[in-house]
Amino acid sequence: MDLGLNNARVLVTAGAGGIGRAIAEAFAGEGASVHVCDVDDAALASLPAGITGEHCDVSDRAAVGSMFGRIDRLDVLVNNAGIAGPTGLVEDINPEDWDRCLEICLTGQFNVARLAIPLLRRSTNGSITNLSSAAGRFGFGMRAPYAAAKWGVIGFTKSLAIELGGAGIRVNAILPGLVSGDRQRRVLEAKAQARGVAFAEIEAQAFAYASIKDYVSPQQLADQILLLASPRGRTISGQAIAIDGDLQMLS
Numbered sequence: 001m002d003l004g005l006n007n008a009r010v011l012v013t014a015g016a017g018g019i020g021r022a023i024a025e026a027f028a029g030e031g032a033s034v035h036v037c038d039v040d041d042a043a044l045a046s047l048p049a050g051i052t053g054e055h056c057d058v059s060d061r062a063a064v065g066s067m068f069g070r071i072d073r074l075d076v077l078v079n080n081a082g083i084a085g086p087t088g089l090v091e092d093i094n095p096e097d098w099d100r101c102l103e104i105c106l107t108g109q110f111n112v113a114r115l116a117i118p119l120l121r122r123s124t125n126g127s128i129t130n131l132s133s134a135a136g137r138f139g140f141g142m143r144a145p146y147a148a149a150k151w152g153v154i155g156f157t158k159s160l161a162i163e164l165g166g167a168g169i170r171v172n173a174i175l176p177g178l179v180s181g182d183r184q185r186r187v188l189e190a191k192a193q194a195r196g197v198a199f200a201e202i203e204a205q206a207f208a209y210a211s212i213k214d215y216v217s218p219q220q221l222a223d224q225i226l227l228l229a230s231p232r233g234r235t236i237s238g239q240a241i242a243i244d245g246d247l248q249m250l251s
Helices: 017-028 041-045 060-070 095-120 144-167 182-195 201-206 218-231
Strands: 009-013 034-038 051-055 076-079 127-131 171-174 240-243
Touching: 009 017, 009 095, 017 034, 017 076, 017 218, 034 127, 041 051, 060 095, 076 095, 076 182, 076 218, 095 127, 095 144, 127 218, 144 171, 144 201, 144 240, 182 201, 182 240, 218 240
Parallel strands: 009 034, 009 076, 034 051, 076 127, 127 171, 171 240
Antiparallel strands: none
């Protein structure tokens, strides 16, 4: 199926590995011109031919500004950068860890979007997809900083959709559930350690509230984002789209 993304100019933050890389490679597979930023230099060095990349921490406004000084056209922004943040009770969380989680997961999206928007206004098919999480619609015990940031992403997304609709720019949020990969495993391992139980028990608890008891693949997320960014998604905006196996809550 031709999604009409050939030659589209795409920026994916944290796009050198994991979910971001799957997204970047999916766009490249559709003929888009893809640029990624990341803080993982080894992952950046391993990018496949046809995808360009550079080191940039989205929480660093000067670095983001420098990156946009080299971008002269943009059709698609995927705000993917994020970190898991600390695991623990609120009264035990280091305030610096709280700040860092919000700086990357929420403020980082602002830092990138504010500079992308003037370029997207010149596109005939402009779109922004912000990565939120199932934690953006459920309370998440022992993961308060992450949940707070991801709830904020939804509010940011809805507000941008209202602001940019007149320019024909769509803005949506994707809310993944449990995504296969090393990052999800580390999150579950940290929770198992904090609660003093086995990994298998925490994993079973995580799936207990899902209708489909399986991990979401990065490719599934990429497929949804491709649709939203394509001309086929031209009237889809302001949505918080869950891809989570029908989670009812997080434990």
